[in-house]
Amino acid sequence: EAAVTQSPRSKVAVTGGKVTLSCHQTNNHDYMYWYRQDTGHGLRLIHYSYVADSTEKGDIPDGYKASRPSQENFSLILELASLSQTAVYFCASSAGLANTGQLYFGEGSKLTVL
């Protein structure tokens, strides 16, 4: 049974609209991450969190907000979606580098902004 689940798996949004991507983990992990992947490129870190009610900026936070209301849930929010935010978004959880730092990924959410 998948331990990191994302929703929606696919979404088409209009430019300027609001988009919320949700992530739920059952690993009991402290760390959660949001990455985006563009075709032919690697994963780039948007936001991450190590505890509920707290989020940290990654490498490319502009245009994105994150919310961690509980240990299990981590959302990525695009308040004003833009064409350049078309990508596949991956959520991941981890027990932290003190415990090897292995990431467990969700299956991805494909976002198309028109």
Add this chain to the structure above:
Amino acid sequence: GDSVTQTEGPVTVSESESLIINCTYSATSIAYPNLFWYVRYPGEGLQLLLKVITAGQKGSSRGFEATYNKETTSFHLQKASVQESDSAVYYCALGDSNNRIFFGDGTQLVVKP
């Protein structure tokens, strides 16, 4: 900032040939970061292949090996004899002191029968 650079793909090899995918890292926030190789097989999600958290050590899994070389800041992935089932996209990654994980751009491996 911290970053990872790896062999640009696609890399095409014939079955039973040897393979090396280069990975070099730059770490400014931590002297000896944790290093990882992740893999995405066709139709599957991204998963850990192997990890090494101590400089000088070697990690291995599924016939693949990678040695953490702090002198050359490298973590190359090697396999002596590839199989068609090894066809996938391979990602080198680095973990920094803030528990952030940075990925390279990925290397697509195509193994010809």
